[in-house]
Amino acid sequence: MNADHPMHGVAPEPGVRKPDPVLIATDLQRSFGGLQAVDVKHLEIQRHTVTSLIGPNGAGKTTLFNLLTGFDAPDHGEWHLNGGPLVGIAAFQVARRGMVRTFQLTRSLARLTVMDNMLVAAKDNKGEGLWGALTGGWHATEHANEERANELLERFGLEHMTDEFAGSLSGGQRKLLEMARALMMNPEVVMLDEPMAGVNPALTQSLLTHITGLRDGGKTVIFVEHDMDVVQEISDWVVVMAEGRVIAEGRPEEIAKNRTVIDAYLGEQHGEAAS
Amino acid sequence: MDWGSVFIDGILATIGPVTAAYAISAIGLNLQFGYAGLLNFGHVAFMLVGAYGMAITVDVGGPLWLGIIVGILVAAFLGFLLGLPTLRLRADYLAITTIAAAEAIRLVVRSSWAQPLTNGVFGIQGFADSFFDLNPFPPAELYGIGSLVVTGRKLWVMIVGWTIAALLTLLIRRLINSPWGRVLKAIREDEDATTSLGKNVFSYKLQALMIGGAIGGIAGMLLAIEQQNVTPDAYLPQVTFILYVIVILGGAGTILGPIVGAVVFQFLFFTIDALMVNTQANIGWVGDLLTPAAAGQVKLVLVGVGMMVLMVFRPQGILGSREEALIDER
Numbered sequence: 001m002n003a004d005h006p007m008h009g010v011a012p013e014p015g016v017r018k019p020d021p022v023l024i025a026t027d028l029q030r031s032f033g034g035l036q037a038v039d040v041k042h043l044e045i046q047r048h049t050v051t052s053l054i055g056p057n058g059a060g061k062t063t064l065f066n067l068l069t070g071f072d073a074p075d076h077g078e079w080h081l082n083g084g085p086l087v088g089i090a091a092f093q094v095a096r097r098g099m100v101r102t103f104q105l106t107r108s109l110a111r112l113t114v115m116d117n118m119l120v121a122a123k124d125n126k127g128e129g130l131w132g133a134l135t136g137g138w139h140a141t142e143h144a145n146e147e148r149a150n151e152l153l154e155r156f157g158l159e160h161m162t163d164e165f166a167g168s169l170s171g172g173q174r175k176l177l178e179m180a181r182a183l184m185m186n187p188e189v190v191m192l193d194e195p196m197a198g199v200n201p202a203l204t205q206s207l208l209t210h211i212t213g214l215r216d217g218g219k220t221v222i223f224v225e226h227d228m229d230v231v232q233e234i235s236d237w238v239v240v241m242a243e244g245r246v247i248a249e250g251r252p253e254e255i256a257k258n259r260t261v262i263d264a265y266l267g268e269q270h271g272e273a274a275s
Numbered sequence: 276m277d278w279g280s281v282f283i284d285g286i287l288a289t290i291g292p293v294t295a296a297y298a299i300s301a302i303g304l305n306l307q308f309g310y311a312g313l314l315n316f317g318h319v320a321f322m323l324v325g326a327y328g329m330a331i332t333v334d335v336g337g338p339l340w341l342g343i344i345v346g347i348l349v350a351a352f353l354g355f356l357l358g359l360p361t362l363r364l365r366a367d368y369l370a371i372t373t374i375a376a377a378e379a380i381r382l383v384v385r386s387s388w389a390q391p392l393t394n395g396v397f398g399i400q401g402f403a404d405s406f407f408d409l410n411p412f413p414p415a416e417l418y419g420i421g422s423l424v425v426t427g428r429k430l431w432v433m434i435v436g437w438t439i440a441a442l443l444t445l446l447i448r449r450l451i452n453s454p455w456g457r458v459l460k461a462i463r464e465d466e467d468a469t470t471s472l473g474k475n476v477f478s479y480k481l482q483a484l485m486i487g488g489a490i491g492g493i494a495g496m497l498l499a500i501e502q503q504n505v506t507p508d509a510y511l512p513q514v515t516f517i518l519y520v521i522v523i524l525g526g527a528g529t530i531l532g533p534i535v536g537a538v539v540f541q542f543l544f545f546t547i548d549a550l551m552v553n554t555q556a557n558i559g560w561v562g563d564l565l566t567p568a569a570a571g572q573v574k575l576v577l578v579g580v581g582m583m584v585l586m587v588f589r590p591q592g593i594l595g596s597r598e599e600a601l602i603d604e605r
Contacts, residue, residue, distance in 0.1 A: 071467070095473035107468035109461045110602050120461045121472040125454045128474075130482055133453035142454070167602030185473060 005251075006049050007237050012250025012258075015042035022047040022189060022220050023068070023099070028077035030060075030067055030244075037063045038074070039244040045189075050211060050221045052231045054255075055241035056265055061224045062104060064241070065193055069101045070094040081189070096123065098188035104197060104224075106174040110167030114158060117166045117177060118149035121184035149184060156180040156210065172203040179210060190214055192223035196230055208234050228265075232256065240264065281553050283422050285546030292429065294541040295436030296498040301521045301533035302443050303490030308519070309527035310451060311483035312463030314370035317357075317377030318491050318518055323510040325350040325492025326499035327384060331392060333402035342402065343496060350492025354485035362480045378512060385507035398506030406500050407431070432501045439497065440534060443490060448530045450486075459483055460528075520582055526592030528599075535593050543581065547574055 021044035030038040038060040066072035070091035122145040127138025156176040238255045240248040242264035307313040328349035332342035412427030461469040525536025591600035
């Protein structure tokens with residue numbers, strides 16, 4: 001274990017405190033009818049790391065994402081971004097405060113061009129207000145935004161698609177566009193909901209490079225994933241959920257050996273069947 | 276069979292103030308439906324409250340200019356009232372609410388309970404006098420070329436109507452080509468994605484509903500002024516659907532679509548109308564087969580068939596881009 005590792009010395013146990021958490025959730029609960037979809041006692045996300053959230057289907061990962069980003073309201077609990085409480089804050093305001101999410105099913109704005117997809121994400125454009133739109137004076141901001149968009153599109157290999165409709169991109173290009181678009185907001189925390197779902201192996205590799213690139217560029221990345229191998233490769237820290245709870249946390253190599261995690265993934269009977 | 280008079284009738288109806296009013300109303304609906312993706316199935320209600328807002332204000336003794344301001348404000352306020360409870364919900368709720376509200380408002384206006392204010396089914400007259408006092412053309416004089424002539428009175432309403440339509444088109448163009456318009460289009464494509472990009476989707480939808488509603492109110496006022504009369508039964512639900520036909524025909528989500536749609540629709544509608552009247556009068560067996568009452572229905576059937584043909588061969592409308600229409604929403 002490398003002493004430079006950001007998670008050096010953090011104990012691999014659920015709910016453990018981190019040295020410099022950007023996001024802290026406490027007692028977060030959400031139920032749908034009789035089903036307790038999320039029941040997280042305590043969870044901290046370390047700044048400037050790639051934290052992956054794994055767990056079997058129905059473990060509550062996406063629901064937790066929805067709660068943290070304001071797309072769903074919890075029955076109970078509180079959570080803070082950089083010490084600021086996010087309880088009762090609307091989803092669009094959570095995004096403005098620097099925590100941006102993507103969706104499991106890619107949401108490109110199909111009948112907008114790739115450039116418009118990027119520009120719509122930019123913050124603080126006074127032309128987005130009705131008064132500003134009527135009176136003008138937003139073109140300088142627009143040009144600056146276009147420059148930034150071009151840089152990002154180049155970084156994600158989409159510069160040749162700038163004027164195409166987003167709906168005409170391939171599935172993989174849409175994933176890249178969604179990531180680039182999220183960055184247009186200059187977020188502090190990027191939350192990716194299964195970015196690797198339905199993506200071919202070559203693109204998976206490129207997406208992984210982009211994700212670590214985000215961290216190296218000073219962002220905190222949280223992403224949901226099924227595939228343990230993918231997680232091993234790029235995560236600094238892994239949080240495992242099952243039945244709405246955080247059942248394990250730790251460095252990837254620790255998680256791979258964790259008995260509880262193996263049970264959750266393969267079912268508790270697998271050991272008995274073998275014996 | 277007099278083809279000349281068939282086309283003259285068609286053209287006169289097409290350039291007339293009623294077409295201008297439909298074009299204006301469609302501009303409002305296009306902002307809501309074509310750009311923001313809002314399913315407002317009660318657009319006629321905005322026209323109604325605009326017209327009545329103006330007529331009642333003048334009727335109780337206010338000046339016409341105040342009536343026009345009241346009409347615009349009341350129509351925008353209706354958008355606020357309808358949007359507040361429904362725009363946070365799924366799109367269908369707005370559709371249900373607006374279609375029901377439009378009929379409810381019409382029935383309330385024509386009820387005996389509202390008669391002291393609205394004069395019930397008889398409607399309100401005589402509110403437009405000060406508008407026609409401003410008419411620079413002698414009202415009975417004929418203007419035009421050949422047999423294509425309109426009275427000075429009609430010419431005045433036409434000029435005002437089409438000027439308003441042009442100004443509103445410029446206003447919408449400015450709005451749509453701004454970052455504000457881009458957010459609106461983003462909402463049409465995907466509300467959740469737009470929310471995740473830090474935009475207050477609810478606020479934008481409410482703004483679109485209110486501005487589109489106010490524009491609908493202006494159209495209602497123009498129609499009332501042209502007819503110098505407001506009656507509740509001029510605001511039946513089918514007006515909304517004719518407006519949808521106009522918006523889709525012209526090309527939903529295009530700047531000039533509502534105007535092109537209104538002109539083409541009115542021209543076809545009234546040419547068919549004149550054609551049928553003409554054949555009934557001049558060709559014996561058609562007159563025997565088609566009574567004037569049946570002819571009205573047949574006209575609507577032809578409009579329906581025309582819409583179906585359009586949807587099959589040109590789903591994007593006259594001005595819409597084919598490339599855009601073919602994008603599937605994944």
